Amino acid sequence: MKANSLLQRLLVLAAITAFSVGGITASERPNVLFIAVDDLNDWIGCLGGHPQARTPNIDRLAERGMLFTNAHCQGTMCNPSRISLLWGRRPSSTGFYDNHYPVSREPEFLESHVSLPQHFAANGYKTLSAGKIFHSGIKIGDHVEVVGPRLGQWLKRFDKKVHDKPKQWHRTWDFGPQDYDESEFTDYVSAGWVSDQLKASYNRPFFLSVGFYRPHVPFFPPRRVYDSLTEIQLPSTLADDWEDIPDAARRVTLSNPKIPTHEWMKEGGRWELAVHAYLACVAWTDEQVGRVLDALEQGPHADNTIIVLFADHGYHLGEKQRWSKFSLWERTTRVPLIISTPGGLTGSSPRPVELLSLYPTLIDLCQLSPNEKLEGISLKPLLEDPKAKWPHVAISTLGQNNHALRDERWRYIRYADGSEELYDHDSDPHEWTNLMASELSTAAAAARRRLSEHLPSINLPQRH
Numbered sequence: 001m002k003a004n005s006l007l008q009r010l011l012v013l014a015a016i017t018a019f020s021v022g023g024i025t026a027s028e029r030p031n032v033l034f035i036a037v038d039d040l041n042d043w044i045g046c047l048g049g050h051p052q053a054r055t056p057n058i059d060r061l062a063e064r065g066m067l068f069t070n071a072h073c074q075g076t077m078c079n080p081s082r083i084s085l086l087w088g089r090r091p092s093s094t095g096f097y098d099n100h101y102p103v104s105r106e107p108e109f110l111e112s113h114v115s116l117p118q119h120f121a122a123n124g125y126k127t128l129s130a131g132k133i134f135h136s137g138i139k140i141g142d143h144v145e146v147v148g149p150r151l152g153q154w155l156k157r158f159d160k161k162v163h164d165k166p167k168q169w170h171r172t173w174d175f176g177p178q179d180y181d182e183s184e185f186t187d188y189v190s191a192g193w194v195s196d197q198l199k200a201s202y203n204r205p206f207f208l209s210v211g212f213y214r215p216h217v218p219f220f221p222p223r224r225v226y227d228s229l230t231e232i233q234l235p236s237t238l239a240d241d242w243e244d245i246p247d248a249a250r251r252v253t254l255s256n257p258k259i260p261t262h263e264w265m266k267e268g269g270r271w272e273l274a275v276h277a278y279l280a281c282v283a284w285t286d287e288q289v290g291r292v293l294d295a296l297e298q299g300p301h302a303d304n305t306i307i308v309l310f311a312d313h314g315y316h317l318g319e320k321q322r323w324s325k326f327s328l329w330e331r332t333t334r335v336p337l338i339i340s341t342p343g344g345l346t347g348s349s350p351r352p353v354e355l356l357s358l359y360p361t362l363i364d365l366c367q368l369s370p371n372e373k374l375e376g377i378s379l380k381p382l383l384e385d386p387k388a389k390w391p392h393v394a395i396s397t398l399g400q401n402n403h404a405l406r407d408e409r410w411r412y413i414r415y416a417d418g419s420e421e422l423y424d425h426d427s428d429p430h431e432w433t434n435l436m437a438s439e440l441s442t443a444a445a446a447a448r449r450r451l452s453e454h455l456p457s458i459n460l461p462q463r464h
């Protein structure tokens with residue numbers, strides 16, 4: 001038999017491996033509930049990023065699973081981060097570095113690489129998805145069998161505009177409470193659909209993914225949630241923070257003219273309003289996560305479902321005098337990551353880990369056939385021992401040959417022009433002091449040397 005299509009080839013492979021990997025068959029494998037939250041930084045209770053973060057549901061998931069406290073994205077904005085984690089390759093290995101170039105423009109890439117849900121389908125899973133999992137441009141039906149509510153239909157009828165802003169800024173840049181019915185919010189609809197799927201029975205295991213859109217801009221929470229937070233605290237900043245960073249850092253960080261300047265955000269109380277609205281969006285999304293977790297716990301799949309929750313990248317709300325993502329600093333790269341396995345260990349791991357690991361970890365946990373193209377490392381050893389020896393670092397990339405490398409203590413950044421930053425998180429959690437601007441201590445010099453050995457050897461140009 002000659003199998004021509006990618007999917008056919010995978011199905012043949014799946015049929016062979018189903019009986020060769022520990023004797024496990026498709027029907028015995030665990031289900032997966034895969035939850036993505038868009039633009040969520042560490043402002044959740046269990047990561048302690050903001051004292052007013054209100055996320056009881058994400059926190060209860062962390063209590064029943066493994067919380068990775070030092071997890072990082074590979075692409076430093078939506079599109080490259082999601083391509084990286086959904087196809088298991090670094091931005092530097094694919095050439096997908098920014099939001100302007102969708103993966104759908106590369107049919108050859110799509111034909112020769114298997115997305116995470118496609119891989120589950122090829123291993124006998126029913127695949128379902130709601131909300132924003134893939135970034136724009138993709139035909140979702142090529143990747144999942146059952147397509148639920150999606151983002152596009154809500155983006156068109158934008159909520160009520162609150163602020164006037166310079167014309168060149170992105171249309172989504174706005175923030176403030178909204179008064180329309182909560183049941184019409186996109187994430188409410190997604191959570192309801194997902195909850196219904198979790199109550200149903202299936203004749204095979206499922207891979208159910210849901211992508212919550214908030215706290216992505218516009219920060220438009222329901223007024224009820226917004227009004228429940230008061231006396232908002234702003235994040236800490238340092239006035240002359242940028243004096244010790246290289247020009248390359250300024251260029252890379254300011255390369256997106258569609259996001260507001262910190263100067264504009266500081267005028268007229270906008271900073272406080274935006275932080276208030278972001279915190280409310282986080283609390284609102286947490287309520288939707290809670291509805292989904294309740295549905296799982298009360299349904300037929302409570303005891304045999306792996307739950308993964310992550311954000312595609314972090315977010316600046318004034319920290320380091322800037323806003324949004326698009327940087328190689330901690331505020332952009334660090335993400336919440338929780339993996340809960342049936343009967344698995346609970347706790348937290350301080351090891352530096354990557355979203356790139358999600359794909360190989362799920363292959364490992366569900367005993368799927370391998371995918372030789374993946375570049376990430378399975379996190380299973382850390383799910384079994386969160387303090388296990390871990391020689392790996394987390395790498396984040398912003399444009400060709402600009403990388404940040406993170407271990408448990410240090411962040412080292414190398415730009416394409418050779419300029420560098422180095423931060424010691426033991427003494428400088430806000431990354432205010434670039435150690436490269438003065439003479440390095442012995443420990444700092446050793447960290448720089450050690451981390452630079454992990455710089456990716458492949459650095460493909462940006463696709464266009």
Ligand SMILES: [Ca+2]
Binds near residue numbers: 038077312313
């Ligand atoms: Ca995002």
Ligand SMILES: [Ca+2]
Binds near residue numbers: 241242243431433434
């Ligand atoms: Ca500084």
